[in-house]
Ligand SMILES: Nc1ncnc2c1ncn2[C@@H]1O[C@H](COP(=O)(O)OP(=O)(O)OC[C@H]2O[C@@H]([n+]3cccc(C(=O)O)c3)[C@H](O)[C@@H]2O)[C@@H](O)[C@H]1O
Ligand SMILES: Nc1ncnc2c1ncn2[C@@H]1O[C@H](COP(=O)(O)OP(=O)(O)OP(=O)(O)O)[C@@H](O)[C@H]1O
C-alpha cells in the first residue's frame with residue numbers, strides 16, 4: 001500500500017459526517033455546489049448526497065461558450081446517478097458583457113472571471129434555497145494555489161480540502177463516481193483539450209508524492225533529494241506552495257486596537273453554538 005493510499009470506508013464516513021454536522025450545526029439542511037463534470041465536484045456531490053439526502057443537494061452546471069459539451073453531459077450523468085437537483089446556468093452572457101469592455105484581456109483573466117462569476121451564482125442560490133456552498137478544491141490544488149481566489153476556492157465548507165488528488169481518485173472509485181468522470185484528465189475546461197497537468201508541467205500523482213513528504217512529513221529539501229526527487233521539481237513545487245500562501249489565509253487587517261479580528265479575536269467558527 002502506497003503512502004497516499006487511504007482507508008476509503010473510514011474516509012467516506014468522516015467526510016459524510018463532516019458535511020452533515022457542519023450544515024446542521026448552523027441550522028440548515030441543504031448544500032449547493034458547482035458541478036463541472038470533473039471529478040472533484042462529482043466526489044463532493046456524492047459525499048453531500050449521502051450526508052444531506054439527494055433532495056437537499058443543489059448542483060449547478062455553469063458552462064461558458066468554450067466549455068467542452070462533454071463536461072455538461074458528465075455533470076448531468078453524476079446528478080442523475082445521485083438523484084440530486086440539477087440546473088444548467090449559462091455564464092457566457094455575463095462574462096462576455098464584462099470583457100466587451102476589455103477585449104484584450106488574457107485567458108488567465110477570463111478564466112478567473114468565469115470562476116468568480118460561478119461563485120456569485122452559487123452564493124445567490126445558497127440564499128435562495130437556504131443552504132451552504134460546498135467547496136470542491138482538493139489538497140493538491142490548495143497547496144499549489146491552483147484555483148481562483150474568491151472564485152472556485154470560495155466556500156462555506158470543504159469536505160475534500162485535506163485529501164490529495166490521488167486520494168480523490170481512490171475515494172471516487174470507492175463511492176461509485178461514474179468511470180467516465182474518474183478516467184478523464186483533470187481540466188479547468190477553459191478551452192478544448194486544456195488539462196491541468198499540461199498547464200502545471202507535472203502530473204498530479206508526482207506532485208502528490210512530493211507534497212505529501214514536503215507538507216505532511218515535513219521532509220527537508222536534502223531529505224527529499226535523498227529520497228529520489230529531482231531538485232528542480234522540488235524547488236518548482238515549493239515555490240508554488242510558498243507563493244500561494246496568501247490564498248489560504250484570511251485578508252490581513254491593519255492592527256490598531258488591542259483586539260484585532262483574526263489576530264487576538266480568534267474564536268472557532270461555531271463559537272457559542
Ligand atoms: N501576496 C499576495 N497577497 C495577497 N493577494 C495577492 C498576492 N499576490 C497576488 N494577490 C492577488 O491575487 C490575485 C491572483 O490570484 P488569482 O486571482 O486567484 O489568480 P492566479 O493565481 O493568477 O490564477 C489562478 C490559477 O488557478 C488556475 N485555476 C483557476 C480556476 C480553476 C482552475 C481549475 O483547475 O479548474 C484552475 C488558473 O489556471 C491559474 O493558474 C492577484 O491578481 C492579486 O489580486
Ligand atoms: N462549467 C462549470 N460548471 C459548474 N461548476 C464549475 C464549472 N467549471 C468549474 N466549476 C467549479 O469549479 C471547481 C474547480 O474546477 P476543477 O476543474 O478544479 O474541478 P473539477 O472540474 O471538479 O475536477 P477536475 O479538476 O478533475 O477537472 C469545480 O469543482 C466546480 O465546482
Ligand SMILES: [Mg+2]
Pocket residue numbers: 036037038039186187188189
Ligand atoms: Mg474541471
